[in-house]
Amino acid sequence: MDLNLRKAILENISDNDQSQLEATIVEAIQSGEEKMLPGLGVLFELIWEQSSESDKEEMLNTLEKGVKQSS
Known part of the structure; x- marks a missing residue:
């Protein structure tokens, strides 16, 4: 079975406003579940x-600041 994860994720959100x-995004971040990382x-x-x-x-710049604050 050939699973294209990127395509599946895009299809799942294609009609979202x-x-x-x-x-x-908020749910994925708050849940902290590793399985949500590919979607993000x-x-x-x-x-x-x-x-x-x-x-x-x-x-x-924002990412760099966040990385530095996390370490």
Whole structure:
């Protein structure tokens, strides 16, 4: 069986509006379940691909701050 996880995740959220997408993200983060990480990765990939260079720089700055605070 060939399972394309990225495709399955995108199909599951394809009809979601902003509030549903936010709920998905919040639930995945709050649950802390490892099985939710691939879905968050696919969502981040979509965000990254649709972002301008300045938005990417801002995300990287925010990510760097978060990483430093977590260590």
